[in-house]
Each structure stands twice: as structure tokens, then as C-alpha cells.
Amino acid sequence: MTDPINRALLPAGLHDVLPREAAFEATIVEKLMAEFALNGFDRVKPPLIEFEASLLSGPGAAMATQTFRLMDPVSQRMLALRPDMTLQVARIATTRLANEPRPLRLSYGGQVLRVKGSQLRPERQFGQVGVELIGTLLPTADAEVVLLAYRALDAVGVNNISVDLNVPTLVPAVCRALDLPDDETARLRQALDRKDAAEVAAVGGKAADLLASLMRASGPADRAVELLAALDLPEAAEGDRQRLTEVVRLIRAGAPRLMLTVDPVEHRGFEYQTGISFTLFSRGVSGELGRGGRYRAGARKPGSQGEPATGFTLYLDTVLRAVPDPAPSPxxxxxxxxxxxxxxxxxxxxxxxxxxxxxxxxxxxxxxxxxxxxxxxxxxxxxxx
Amino acid sequence: MTDPINRALLPAGLHDVLPREAAFEATIVEKLMAEFALNGFDRVKPPLIEFEASLLSGPGAAMATQTFRLMDPVSQRMLALRPDMTLQVARIATTRLANEPRPLRLSYGGQVLRVKGSQLRPERQFGQVGVELIGTLLPTADAEVVLLAYRALDAVGVNNISVDLNVPTLVPAVCRALDLPDDETARLRQALDRKDAAEVAAVGGKAADLLASLMRASGPADRAVELLAALDLPEAAEGDRQRLTEVVRLIRAGAPRLMLTVDPVEHRGFEYQTGISFTLFSRGVSGELGRGGRYRAGARKPGSQGEPATGFTLYLDTVLRAVPDPAPSPxxxxxxxxxxxxxxxxxxxxxxxxxxxxxxxxxxxxxxxxxxxxxxxxxxxxxxx
Known part of the structure; x- marks a missing residue:
């Protein structure tokens, strides 16, 4: 490691951000954070490392394999480098800010680290900014965070923004209501993930027709809501349908020109989501700008339901690809x-x-x-x- | 780790920054970075982790005991969490930006992590912002970074700023010129660190009188320069004296009201400094606001001198203590x-x-x-x- 070429080498997925780009990234972060702050979301800043037992318990367990761990010589306990900030913010909300009035609006921005990059996102360090809206189940909260993500991305110059709304609880509710065995449900999930209509028909049993209809409902939000309204859903899925319908109405009212789609069978990447979720895209830009949705904050204590919460995270690497380059300063x-x-x-x-x-x-x-x-x-x- | 109290526990020296304070910190960082950018220092952003062999080689070795290490399952090599950003920026300057014209002005802001806090700074994660001015030995460069630190701190509202100038190469030059043996030099250093005049007289040998005079020269810059001018310094120390005199003159011209002191025998904390160095204070605020000075960028290759460079790092925790609290937003x-x-x-x-x-x-x-x-x-x- 002594010659200049080798010294420049960084581990795979880690990068130096050079002049112009580094300043541009910082400007975009602060503009997004300013938009969140103006909408009443107060910034918090959790540390980069925490006790592993705290960071990776409960819903955090889903990220365990993606997390760098290290030994703390002071406490003699294992620490983890955060792979995500949502659960840290939820921890702050339900502990240090437990006595603040609800709904509680928090925002955050910072770097996260992952042990391995994915095919879509080879970076192992990237910036996240986002918000959490904690302590309410109201559909107005679901709409507020979607509209805020849209407005913030619009404010920094992202064009052709689209939002795909999902209901990751809907398919499980249908499968449970129709008494499908667990292994059949698991196979169905895989078929639905692949949007494989033939396989859904083959393994869906008595849920096959309904799930095929749900798949066909995917698309522009107004049409999806109409098609869903015509379906004979089990009572257990009725709450999801009503909420989705109301959230679509509120988002359409708040941002009539936003491209809004619904995919009622999507669930990938929403492993800890408990209701309406969404993914943000910009047409022509590969990758997701961000994602969000419902979860339970502070549900780590056995027997505790935690607090209802929703929010979103924006991925800065994708956001930066979606924003026009800045003019150089004189x-x-x-x-x-x-x-x-x-x-x-x-x-x-x-x-x-x-x-x-x-x-x-x-x-x-x-x-x-x-x-x-x-x-x-x-x-x-x-x-x- | 299942009840709310325990979940809130973070490792010693790591903290959640809560609403108001987190937003305030971000505002101060961006104001400082904006001041650096307006003065032509372009922002770069190195990653939080690097190969240990790269980050902790050469001058970085001084920070080895303060650095968290972790295993990279991808490269099967050891990684290190950065304890400091100066050496990362120097690496970027001398590798990726090796072909950019000199003098090269770079700035940075980010979080660093240390294995153990110190008595003065118990935090194990804290924010650093700073600049590096690379590729020039001119005294105008020394003055520029001191004046920039002063102006940036002044711009964010720090009052009663003072700068203590040091020349960590001066005492070693005197000891070498007078042929003091290494063990005697080491004992002298310790005595000088404690400002122990009696001990300096006892162990100083033929350097005792001169070192006592250097100690007495500590104080307000104009007086220090005058006292130093009257000393009969060995020729090897003449360069240091001339440069200090010129840098004092340039700083006084650029910021006549800045409190400027000189301590010609101080060297603690300047382990990799190679010339004029300085520490920034605000009267009445405990701890240093920051420090900086001369070093060689990219001097890790055996036999390579590296490029002459100077710069400074501000410690955000201290800076925030020195700035008046912001008024709450309506x-x-x-x-x-x-x-x-x-x-x-x-x-x-x-x-x-x-x-x-x-x-x-x-x-x-x-x-x-x-x-x-x-x-x-x-x-x-x-x-x-």
C-alpha cells in the first residue's frame, strides 16, 4: 500500500466523492431537510454505531445479515454500524421522546453502511434522508408523508416523479381468510413476486381467482381503486381496501398531477411494513428514489404492539442521478x-x-x-x- | 434489551442528538462549509471506512490506537472506521486529484469515530469540518488558513476567538543544533509540556538558557515576535523564526482585532505537524474549537517527502458550545x-x-x-x- 495507485484503492462499494459532486450532494440533502423542517418534521441525529443487541432486535433483525459488527473495547460488547436509520429514529421516538405529544414528526439525514451491496445498489455506503410520522393510524398521515416526499423531490428538481402504492398486508389477509396452508401461501408469494399469473392460477387453490383479479388491478391508481371496489374481498381485507381508497383520494386531492399507481400484491422490500407502503420513482431514472410506509415503532418488547407509524427514506445516490447537474459557480x-x-x-x-x-x-x-x-x-x- | 429504558441505552460516548440541537448543528455545519466554499475550498467526501493498511499508514499510524477496526467479508481484509478526516483528504489530493493545479483548496465535513473518548472530549463520535490547502510552502498559505478559520467561526457567531500559534519544529531544531542526546531531548520535551521551568533548567544542559528564553516568549504575538527576534537562535531554527514572524505579520494585517498569541515550545497534539501550527479557542468556552497546521500530504511512500500542506479541523461539539442558542422557529x-x-x-x-x-x-x-x-x-x- 505504498504507491499512489494502490493508496487510492478503496474497498469495493466505497467511494471518494470529489469536488462539485460532494458540494452538490450536500446542497440537495440540506434542501430536502429544509423542506421536511418547514413541514414540521424536527431533525434528530442518532449515532453511527449502537449496541448490536439494540439495533438488530425486533424489526431490525431483518437487516442483521447486511450489518457490519465490531467489538467495543470499552463496554466489551458487540456494536453494529447502522445499515438503516428508520429504526434508530423509531427508537428515539419511543424512548427519549416518549413524552412528546403525538403525532410526532421527526426527520433525519445521514450515512448508512451495508456489508454487501446489491445488484441494483452496489454502494456499501450511501446517504439516507427521511421522515417518520409517529403515533397515528389516520389515513391523513399516510397521505401526508407521500405528499411530502413528492413535494421535497419536486423542490430539488426531480422530474417525472411517480409513486407506486402497495398494501403488503392484503395478500396475507386474503390467504388467511381463505384458510390457505402456510406452504401454499409461501409458494403463492413467490409466484406473485414474479407476477407469474400461470403459477398463481396453478398453486392458488381457492384464492387463485381473487389473487388473479388483484394482480390485474395493478396500474394507474384511479382504475385500480375502481377494480378493487368491484371485488368480493374477504372481510379481513376490507380495512386494507378502504384505507387504500381513502389514501388514493387524499393524495389525488393534494397533488392532482402526481403519477400515482397501485400494485396491491407487491410486498418485496416491505418486510417490516404493516400497512400502506410506497415506492418513489422518477421516469427514466433507474432504481428507486426511496420508499416508505406503515410500521410499528418500538414493537421490540415481547407482547408490545408498539406505536403506529409511517414515514419514508430517500436514497441519495438515486436522487442525485435524477437531478440536473448544477451550473458551476463563477x-x-x-x-x-x-x-x-x-x-x-x-x-x-x-x-x-x-x-x-x-x-x-x-x-x-x-x-x-x-x-x-x-x-x-x-x-x-x-x-x- | 427489551424494556424502553434499556433500549435507550447507547454505548458510552455515543449520543442521540434531539430536535432543535440536531437542526442547529446541521445549520452551523452548512454555514461553515459555505464560508469555506466561498473562499475557494471545494468540498470532498471520503468514505467512513477504508482499508486499515491505507488509513493507518504513514502519519495515520499516530491514530492507530484510537481507531475501530472491522473485518470486511467481501475483501477479507481489515477495515478501519476513520478517526479523523485530514489524512483522507490528503490521500484524495495526492491521488485522485494529483493532476489538479496547485495550490489545491479542499474542504470537508463529516463524522469521525474513536475507540475511546479523552478526558477533555468524552464523545466517541463527533463532527469535524475543515479545509486543506495543498501544494505550497508559502507563508501566505499559513496565514490564509488561520484567517479563514477565524472568519468562518466569526460568521457562525463565535465570540472572543483567539488563535495560539505554535512551531512544533523549533525545539527539536534547537536540540539538534546543540547536539543534545535523544534521551535528554525527550526529558526536555516532557518538562516543556508541563511548562516546568525548573526542570528545563535542570535537564536542559547547554540548551537550558535558550529554552528558558523561548518559554518566556510565550504570550501575545507582537511581544513574542519581539522577544524571539532578540534571541541568539542556532541557524537551523532561523527558518522557523522568520516564517513565524512573517505569518504573524500577515494575520495581524488581515484581522487586526483577532487575539493572537504565540507559544514557541508547545508541541502536544501536533505529532504529524511539520511547521507553523495553531489552536483555536473562544474565551470562556472550555476545550479547543479546532486546530491546524503544516504537514506533508501523501508522505506515506518510503523516501517520499509528500507535498507541503496546511489546513485546520474544527471540532463541532466545542464550536456548538461557543455559539448562542438559536431562537425557536414560529x-x-x-x-x-x-x-x-x-x-x-x-x-x-x-x-x-x-x-x-x-x-x-x-x-x-x-x-x-x-x-x-x-x-x-x-x-x-x-x-x-
Missing amino acids: RVFLPLDTQESDGARLRSEGWVTVRALESFDEPAAEARRLHCTHIFTGGGILPAA | RVFLPLDTQESDGARLRSEGWVTVRALESFDEPAAEARRLHCTHIFTGGGILPAA
């Missing part, structure tokens, strides 16, 4: 004899200033060498070109 | 029937809006319960009290 070169007060005035006008450290016979050439677009002279600012 | 409660467009308008005017999720007979009482200062009615905004 940079003005300040020759050695420039007064401090002139530099301060230029910066207050928004110029990036680059000070000369010595005097140059041809300051304009030096300005160009340092990527400056302009040069300051006693009289004013001239193009460096 | 929050306005939006009853259920509020139009989206009214909410958007209020937010564009800077109001934090909190949406009702259901209708209330007494919306003002609900507004107060949710810590809102105001309530929106069709007609306008009223105090919630």
Missing part, C-alpha cells in the same frame, strides 16, 4: 494586493474568491490555471479568459 | 380544511407548518399541544396562546 481570482474588505464584499455578493498566495506577472494566466472564471482588479471584475 | 398549525396552496405559501414565507390529521373542536388547544405558536384560519394567522 470563481474570481484575487491578486496578492487585494484588500480583505474587497474579498469579503465579493463573497457577500455570492462570488467564490480564490486568493493569490504570491504575486504574478500575468495574474490572468494564473487565474485560468486555477479554474477561475474571473479576475479582480482594483477597478472591478474582468473575465479571466 | 410554528403555525394548519387545521384539516387548509388548502395545500395556503400551506405552500406560508412555508415560502418561512413559517414551519404543522398539518392537522383530523378535525378538532378546539384547534387552538391542539395547536398548543403540538408546540405550535400560531394557528392558521381562513382569514390569516393568529397566536395559538
